[in-house]
Amino acid sequence: MQGHAAHNGLDNRARFKGIHGPLGCASASCQRSEDRRLTEPVDEPCVFCEVVAGRAPARIVWEDDATLALVDLRQAHPGHVLVLPRRHLSDVRELDQDLSGQLMWTVVRVTRAVGEVFANEGLSLWHSIGPAAFQEIPHLHVHIHPRKRDDGLLRVYPNAPVGADAALLDQVGTRLRRILSPT
Numbered sequence: 177m178q179g180h181a182a183h184n185g186l187d188n189r190a191r192f193k194g195i196h197g198p199l200g201c202a203s204a205s206c207q208r209s210e211d212r213r214l215t216e217p218v219d220e221p222c223v224f225c226e227v228v229a230g231r232a233p234a235r236i237v238w239e240d241d242a243t244l245a246l247v248d249l250r251q252a253h254p255g256h257v258l259v260l261p262r263r264h265l266s267d268v269r270e271l272d273q274d275l276s277g278q279l280m281w282t283v284v285r286v287t288r289a290v291g292e293v294f295a296n297e298g299l300s301l302w303h304s305i306g307p308a309a310f311q312e313i314p315h316l317h318v319h320i321h322p323r324k325r326d327d328g329l330l331r332v333y334p335n336a337p338v339g340a341d342a343a344l345l346d347q348v349g350t351r352l353r354r355i356l357s358p359t
């Protein structure tokens with residue numbers, strides 16, 4: 177566990193808020209983890225890269241050579257956990273197939289554990305990309321969150337969404353099929 181347990185009494189929420197802008201991690205440690213040369217002075221380290229390196233406190237519940245899982249500082253329902261790759265990537269679009277598989281397998285294992293250990297009537301998994309989706313830490317992570325009926329959390333639509341018309345549905349399907357299967 178690389179000594180993280182020794183820091184478990186510390187609340188690093190201020191670090192999360194204080195060392196990051198809304199997005200955009202120019203951290204030297206992040207760049208190192210992407211195998212880039214260290215060409216800029218260290219200014220704002222990515223907190224998850226700091227956790228990976230053992231320099232920031234975290235309650236780590238799982239780690240392997242590619243991924244780790246840690247307890248989120250917010251526990252609206254007990255059991256809220258984050259799964260992330262060790263390597264600094266902004267979001268899922270930067271994953272390759274191998275790391276995708278490793279990350280998802282950790283998500284599966286941790287989700288099973290959370291669902292078994294903590295009372296719930298369901299679970300939410302989510303991953304936010306960019307400011308409009310409220311991504312808080314610019315290091316890819318997947319939330320695993322126990323849910324209760326009518327808990328008022330994570331409502332995707334504040335009101336029942338209106339169904340789209342067929343022309344729009346066809347257009348969306350066509351545009352995506354074209355880029356996903358161009359031949």
Ligand SMILES: [Zn+2]
Pocket residue numbers: 201206222223224225226263264265314315
């Ligand atoms: Zn990072």
